[in-house]
Amino acid sequence: KNEVEQSPQNLTAQEGEFITINCSYSVGISALHWLQQHPGGGIVSLFMLSSGKKKHGRLIATINIQEKHSSLHITASHPRDSAVYICAVNTGNQFYFGTGTSLTVIP
């Protein structure tokens, strides 16, 4: 049983497309994190949110606490957005991670 489920697992988009990655979780959380991992690279934190919506450049993250669901949106996608996006939840005493969504943006 996975505490965090992401969809889709793999996603290919044309440059400029609007992209949505979904995350559902089954545990009570204090915060939800979206992480980005470039091929062969480390993992960086994009967002940490516990309610509502956050925006950073072309990236938008939303969370619905009642439905235990979060989405990561990328507007006007670019090849440099190609990466694995990982959803993680913080229950207050540990983190649980999704298996990631591999995004490829084609020029």
Add this chain to the structure above:
Amino acid sequence: DAGITQSPRYKITETGRQVTLMCHQTWSHSYMFWYRQDLGHGLRLIYYSAAADITDKGEVPDGYVVSRSKTENFPLTLESATRSQTSVYFCASSHLGTGNVKLFFGSGTQLSVL
């Protein structure tokens, strides 16, 4: 800008050998973590440490040993490497453990056990 560094970046070893992966952070974060990342699994916690000389097991601790004699260092040792320990290992740190805080990750160590 130092942050959190892991070494080596890549390591190939043989079954039965002892291997130590190093992790060093410059932020004086109290909490440090070791995760492994395998295809089909999310990041899985191996061990974590709340402070110097305080360590505890995570989800998959078998076959691993950690120590934390200094706040900035958190080495992970595979005492007798097995092929199932072939993985990418990430060290992470944060200020206040797993409360409402960010995790900062190292660049990872890709370990192959032959």
